Amino acid sequence: MSGPIMSQSQIVNVQFGETVKIVEPVNLYGCSIGSDCFIGPFVEIQRSVLIGERNKIQSHSFICSLVTIGNDNFIGHGVMFINDLFDSGRPAGGDKSKWKATLIGDYVSIGSNATILPVSICSYSVIGAGSVVTKDITVPGVYAGNPAKLIRKLIK
Amino acid sequence: MSGPIMSQSQIVNVQFGETVKIVEPVNLYGCSIGSDCFIGPFVEIQRSVLIGERNKIQSHSFICSLVTIGNDNFIGHGVMFINDLFDSGRPAGGDKSKWKATLIGDYVSIGSNATILPVSICSYSVIGAGSVVTKDITVPGVYAGNPAKLIRKLIK
Amino acid sequence: MSGPIMSQSQIVNVQFGETVKIVEPVNLYGCSIGSDCFIGPFVEIQRSVLIGERNKIQSHSFICSLVTIGNDNFIGHGVMFINDLFDSGRPAGGDKSKWKATLIGDYVSIGSNATILPVSICSYSVIGAGSVVTKDITVPGVYAGNPAKLIRKLIK
Numbered sequence: 001m002s003g004p005i006m007s008q009s010q011i012v013n014v015q016f017g018e019t020v021k022i023v024e025p026v027n028l029y030g031c032s033i034g035s036d037c038f039i040g041p042f043v044e045i046q047r048s049v050l051i052g053e054r055n056k057i058q059s060h061s062f063i064c065s066l067v068t069i070g071n072d073n074f075i076g077h078g079v080m081f082i083n084d085l086f087d088s089g090r091p092a093g094g095d096k097s098k099w100k101a102t103l104i105g106d107y108v109s110i111g112s113n114a115t116i117l118p119v120s121i122c123s124y125s126v127i128g129a130g131s132v133v134t135k136d137i138t139v140p141g142v143y144a145g146n147p148a149k150l151i152r153k154l155i156k
Numbered sequence: 157m158s159g160p161i162m163s164q165s166q167i168v169n170v171q172f173g174e175t176v177k178i179v180e181p182v183n184l185y186g187c188s189i190g191s192d193c194f195i196g197p198f199v200e201i202q203r204s205v206l207i208g209e210r211n212k213i214q215s216h217s218f219i220c221s222l223v224t225i226g227n228d229n230f231i232g233h234g235v236m237f238i239n240d241l242f243d244s245g246r247p248a249g250g251d252k253s254k255w256k257a258t259l260i261g262d263y264v265s266i267g268s269n270a271t272i273l274p275v276s277i278c279s280y281s282v283i284g285a286g287s288v289v290t291k292d293i294t295v296p297g298v299y300a301g302n303p304a305k306l307i308r309k310l311i312k
Numbered sequence: 313m314s315g316p317i318m319s320q321s322q323i324v325n326v327q328f329g330e331t332v333k334i335v336e337p338v339n340l341y342g343c344s345i346g347s348d349c350f351i352g353p354f355v356e357i358q359r360s361v362l363i364g365e366r367n368k369i370q371s372h373s374f375i376c377s378l379v380t381i382g383n384d385n386f387i388g389h390g391v392m393f394i395n396d397l398f399d400s401g402r403p404a405g406g407d408k409s410k411w412k413a414t415l416i417g418d419y420v421s422i423g424s425n426a427t428i429l430p431v432s433i434c435s436y437s438v439i440g441a442g443s444v445v446t447k448d449i450t451v452p453g454v455y456a457g458n459p460a461k462l463i464r465k466l467i468k
Contacts, residue, residue, distance in 0.1 A: 004167075004176040004189075009197040011316075020316040025181055025337055027197045027215070033316075041321040041339045042198050042354050042372075044215045044233075056403075059339070059356045059374055060198075060390075062215055062233040062268065074403045077356075077374040078216075078392050080234045080268035086282045089298070089310045091212075091230045091265055109403055112374065112392035113427040113444075115269040115286035126398045130427035130444035130458055132269075132286035142401070146286055146302045146458045154401045160323075160332040160345075165353040181337055183353045183371070198354050200371045200389075216354075218371055218389040218424065234372075236390045236424040242438045245454070245466045247368075247386045247421055271425040271442035288425075288442035302442055302458045 009044075017053060031063075034071070058112070066101040066118070073104055076112035076129065083118055111144075124154055165200075173209060187219075190227070214268070222257040222274070229260055232268035232285065239274055267300075280310055321356075329365060343375075346383070370424070378413040378430070385416055388424035388441065395430055423456075436466055 009027035017035030022028075026039055030047030033039065037051060040059035045051070049063050052071035057063070060078040067081050083099040084092045092098035100118030104110075108121055111129030121127070121137045128144025128151070137143060142151040165183035173191030178184075182195055186203030189195065193207060196215035201207070205219050208227040213219070216234040223237050239255040240248045248254035256274035260266075264277055267285030277283070277293045284300025284307070293299060297309040321339035329347030334340075338351055342359035345351065349363060352371035357363070361375050364383040369375070372390040379393050395411040396404045404410035412430030416422075420433050423441030433439070433449045440456025440463070449455060453465040 002174065004172050004178045004195075006178050006180060008180050016316050018314065022316045022318050023339065024318060024320050025197070027179065039316075041337070041356060042216070044197060060216060060234075060354070060372060060392075064233075076392075076394075078234060078269070078372075078390060080216075080232075080285065082232075082268055082285050086265045086267070086298075089265075089280065089282055090263065107402065109398045109401075111398070111427075112394055113269065113390075113425065115267075117285060124401065126401055128444075129392065129394050129429060132284075142398075158330065160328050160334045162334050162336060164336050181353075183335065198372070200353060216372060216390075234390060234425075236372075236388075236441065238388075238424055238441050242421045242423070242454075245421075245436065245438055246419065269425065271423075273441060288440075 023059075040077070052106075065096075066099050067104070068101070069104040070106040070108075070123070072107045074109045076110055076114065078113045079110050079116065080114075081116045085118065126154070179215075196233070208262075221252075222255050223260070224257070225260045226262040226264075226279070228263045230265045232266055232270065234269045235266050235272065236270075237272045241274065282310070335371075352389070364418075377408075378411050379416070380413070381416045382418040382420075382435070384419045386421045388422055388426065390425045391422050391428065392426075393428045397430065438466070 012029045015032040022039045023041040027044040031049040034053035036054045038056045045063045046065045050068045055073045058077040064083045066083045103120040105123030110127040115132045124140040126142040131148040132146040134147040141153040168185045171188040178195045179197040183200040187205040190209035194212045201219045202221045206224045211229045214233040220239045222239045259276040261279030266283040269286045271288045280296040282298040287304040288302040290303040298307040324341045327344040334351045335353040339356040343361040346365035348366045350368045357375045358377045362380045367385045370389040376395045378395045415432040417435030422439040425442045427444045436452040438454040443460040444458040446459040454463040
């Protein structure tokens, strides 16, 4: 019996802006991270993710392919993004035509341990810690719960 | 004052099948992982866990002792398994007679950030991201929420 | 274009009691950890956190500034603490006057993937796995759900 095939968490083929700060270990590959972002430890960011400027991505978070994040957002600790809804009752596997996209605007704050299904979240929204976001958010406000619901509107 | 007693996340006493792929750092000890599995970064798998073939265990997940996983399953990112229900109001600690087992069938898909209490989940089930599974799942279907409830049946 | 500014997860300026056990990688800075504690892998503990004696902090957990933990507690896997409620609709950022404190008593058991907002949790309480604790807990009992509610009282 042969041993397992090992690889290391690493930073590969990532396009960085200026003065991005990273605390290793992280696993970042094929993504773009804008200027003045912070990436905490134990973070994974997948291929083709686009992250704008001045975003904080805190420890333990996972950002999957097809996620686009604007500027000035705060992604808490242990936040998980989803691109596969298992619509056929199974993972899409390599069939990327079944993956769905997520779009995060600007000045969005996502609390720790939140789970973000493939949705759009408009600018200036707040997602409570531990929430599960299952639908698009088009009105700036505070959303919380599983599934996340509007708690109060924010005037902008 | 003496310093802390340090050890490193590592792979110790693990029985591997063929062509298992692992992205370090991981902490795997005393478990069995079947052929053609994938183990993502920042994963911990404890003593006596049995994992069959062709399973994907994604980043940030934790699989505790007394969990048995069949074949062809997808375990998302940040999925946590439980074996101690604190039934006496406290952790069982070293008293393994109080730990409870979990059994995952085949072709089960577990969404990211899900929490799996000690239950059985039948083959072909789908667990939504962010769900908390508190009861046995005996009918193939899509389950979601906290606690997880049947959303729709899957015909098999 | 310059490359990112890299740092490593590490243990810096931590005050340890006797026989503390740690599984690296961890990111611990500026905190105090009492005797006979266990700190699992992939854990981050921030500046000024005070942790008493005989606590187990399991893998993947994050403990933020302004958290104080007594003695003999069990913090499960993937537990996230919060100190910023985004009260103004935005992260407090460097304005620590807006951060709120959390106080965990003694003999508290917190299940895996739980999310703990800035609250007090009294001694001998049990928090179910996957719960989101949004209010002070002043009566010893078992609490679960999102938001966490009393499931049953524990006589002490």
